[in-house]
Amino acid sequence: MPEFLQFLFSGLTIGAIYALVALGFTLIYNASDVINFAQGEFVMLGGMVTFFAAAAGVPLPLAALLAIVVAVAVGLLLHRFAIEPARGASAVTLIIITIGASILLRGVAAVVFDKNFHSFPPFAGTTPWNVGGATILPQSVIVLLGAGIIVVAMWALMSMTLIGKAMVATAANKLAAQLTGINTRAIIGLSFAVSAAIGAIGGILVTPITLTSYDVGTLLALKGFAAAMLGGMGHPFGAVVGGLIVGLLESFGAGYISSAYKDAIAFIVILAVLFFMPNGLFGKASAERV
Amino acid sequence: MMAALLQSRYGIVLLIAAGIVLIPLVTPSTFYLRVAILVYIFSIAVVGLNLLMGFAGQVSLGHAGFFGIGAYAVAVGPTHFGIPSWASLLIGVALAGLIAYVVGRPILKLRGHYLAVATLGMGILIAMVFTNEARFTGGPDGMPVPRLVLFDWVVRGVTTWYWVSGVSLVIAAAIAVNLIASPTGRALRAIHDSETASHVLGIDVARYKLVVFVISAVYAAVAGAYLALFDALVTPVTAGFLRSIEFVTMAVLGGLGSILGSVVGAAVLVVLPQMLTVFHDYEHIALGAIMIVFMIFLPAGIVPSLGRLFGRKFS
Numbered sequence: 001m002p003e004f005l006q007f008l009f010s011g012l013t014i015g016a017i018y019a020l021v022a023l024g025f026t027l028i029y030n031a032s033d034v035i036n037f038a039q040g041e042f043v044m045l046g047g048m049v050t051f052f053a054a055a056a057g058v059p060l061p062l063a064a065l066l067a068i069v070v071a072v073a074v075g076l077l078l079h080r081f082a083i084e085p086a087r088g089a090s091a092v093t094l095i096i097i098t099i100g101a102s103i104l105l106r107g108v109a110a111v112v113f114d115k116n117f118h119s120f121p122p123f124a125g126t127t128p129w130n131v132g133g134a135t136i137l138p139q140s141v142i143v144l145l146g147a148g149i150i151v152v153a154m155w156a157l158m159s160m161t162l163i164g165k166a167m168v169a170t171a172a173n174k175l176a177a178q179l180t181g182i183n184t185r186a187i188i189g190l191s192f193a194v195s196a197a198i199g200a201i202g203g204i205l206v207t208p209i210t211l212t213s214y215d216v217g218t219l220l221a222l223k224g225f226a227a228a229m230l231g232g233m234g235h236p237f238g239a240v241v242g243g244l245i246v247g248l249l250e251s252f253g254a255g256y257i258s259s260a261y262k263d264a265i266a267f268i269v270i271l272a273v274l275f276f277m278p279n280g281l282f283g284k285a286s287a288e289r290v
Numbered sequence: 291m292m293a294a295l296l297q298s299r300y301g302i303v304l305l306i307a308a309g310i311v312l313i314p315l316v317t318p319s320t321f322y323l324r325v326a327i328l329v330y331i332f333s334i335a336v337v338g339l340n341l342l343m344g345f346a347g348q349v350s351l352g353h354a355g356f357f358g359i360g361a362y363a364v365a366v367g368p369t370h371f372g373i374p375s376w377a378s379l380l381i382g383v384a385l386a387g388l389i390a391y392v393v394g395r396p397i398l399k400l401r402g403h404y405l406a407v408a409t410l411g412m413g414i415l416i417a418m419v420f421t422n423e424a425r426f427t428g429g430p431d432g433m434p435v436p437r438l439v440l441f442d443w444v445v446r447g448v449t450t451w452y453w454v455s456g457v458s459l460v461i462a463a464a465i466a467v468n469l470i471a472s473p474t475g476r477a478l479r480a481i482h483d484s485e486t487a488s489h490v491l492g493i494d495v496a497r498y499k500l501v502v503f504v505i506s507a508v509y510a511a512v513a514g515a516y517l518a519l520f521d522a523l524v525t526p527v528t529a530g531f532l533r534s535i536e537f538v539t540m541a542v543l544g545g546l547g548s549i550l551g552s553v554v555g556a557a558v559l560v561v562l563p564q565m566l567t568v569f570h571d572y573e574h575i576a577l578g579a580i581m582i583v584f585m586i587f588l589p590a591g592i593v594p595s596l597g598r599l600f601g602r603k604f605s
Binding site for chain 1: 343349396397399400401402403404406407408410411412414415418421422531532535538539542543546571572573574575576577578579580581582585586589590
């Protein structure tokens with residue numbers, strides 16, 4: 001039982017980060033139909049900027065805030081100078097652009113920062129708690145709380161504010177949204193900004209546990225993408241559930257079956273789910289128009 | 291004359307062949323031939339992937355898996371089972387085709403991004419086997435690959451590999467061009483335009499998608515075996531996820547639906563990093579920036595976009 005709890009905690013912690021990446025994917029996809037493979041770089045920026053700002057003497061909370069600002073700025077620049085000029089290009093062309101952006105950002109991070117692993121102290125101390133025989137790090141609880149707050153905040157944004165409703169409308173039908181007077185260009189830009197902020201917060205929260213380096217983004221983008229597809233593309237709730245499932249599968253797979261094949265277990269389950277539910281867990285089937 | 295040649299079915303193949311014959315005449319050193327060999331080998335894989343992506347409109351983020359099967363076949367076969375390299379190559383290619391056939395049916399039912407994630411998972415599963423079954427594959431460090439021997443002829447040396455890979459690319463391109471012009475090719479293009487409409491017209495959509503998936507897997511496996519034999523070394527990076535992304539990027543950058551584009555895309559992504567090494571630390575920044583700029587200004591890919599610019603259609 002302690003073992004089970006231990007795997008559960010670590011699975012939920014890493015799953016929460018995948019969920020945030022998947023949520024970021026979903027936001028940008030809904031607004032602009034772009035699969036943003038640079039999504040993991042926002043997580044990397046969150047951790048790296050915080051570390052280097054803190055190392056330069058900035059207090060940790062301010063350093064974290066600065067990291068979010070930097071990530072948002074990068075998100076807006078990505079939209080303005082890489083996505084916007086390619087408007088009307090095919091989905092696969094846009095994907096290659098985001099892959100290019102991801103390589104570019106990794107290169108910039110390697111030059112501006114360095115190629116080492118970094119971490120900063122956990123926000124609430126390092127004394128682990130004992131829950132039912134399993135140890136849980138205070139930072140894990142902070143990751144889960146942080147991810148939970150972001151999810152609730154996103155839900156509130158989407159359903160209670162005018163801007164959020166404009167985002168939903170843009171996702172549902174861009175032309176119709178434009179006709180009702182919504183500035184869809186600004187909404188798409190906003191989606192990139194919010195998505196970048198979510199990624200950066202994820203990076204800041206998880207760095208004390210998993211460390212960060214200039215190249216952590218690729219794998220996170222991969223897992224986040226898989227999680228988003230598992231949940232059903234374009235479905236925010238599905239993205240969060242998908243992220244948690246991928247995290248739990250990895251953790252339990254590594255613990256009970258084989259740590260070398262932990263990623264395999266996650267992908268086998270994803271393949272199995274897609275085999276029976278070709279639109280993911282929560283996605284709706286769409287008919288092709290001829 | 292030139293224009294008429296390019297319009298004909300084999301014009302593109304002849305153009306590629308001419309390039310392969312001319313390059314050794316103008317290159318100052320074997321270093322350039324080595325780079326050219328890599329371009330030809332990658333081109334073979336990308337031409338196959340382009341049949342799947344550019345003509346049938348199906349994405350695959352897992353083709354490095356098939357590439358890896360070809361590569362590891364020529365390493366594991368001779369080393370552990372005493373099978374000659376050439377036979378191992380054939381077995382590897384057949385195995386890649388068989389795996390594509392078996393997983394293709396369920397996977398190809400998926401559409402768009404769901405197909406992307408499913409092929410991604412498949413590729414990662416295959417790469418993981420190479421990393422973890424160290425008893426046979428040498429694990430993360432990889433393993434040496436014995437030389438290819440054909441009837442007492444040891445295939446070695448840069449010049450030999452230049453012609454082996456070059457001639458293979460011409461054959462691969464010729465087969466691809468023929469396939470596109472065949473009824474199968476027309477069916478694939480119809481599927482690309484609309485699966486539902488093709489289905490209504492009586493095209494067996496599932497079967498054609500499976501056929502082209504298997505063909506593209508075979509292309510990738512041949513290329514993988516060549517790379518392993520040429521490098522005399524194979525590591526899990528050969529089959530890794532980033533390699534799959536590289537293939538897709540080459541196909542899209544060069545131009546989906548353009549056989550010449552596949553070669554151009556492979557050439558750009560093989561040659562560019564070699565040139566960019568002069569920038570040292572700024573290499574990745576330059577590569578990423580160039581990819582973005584190319585895709586913004588040539589959104590249909592280098593060859594089709596330039597072709598449109600000059601009012602000529604290259605296929």
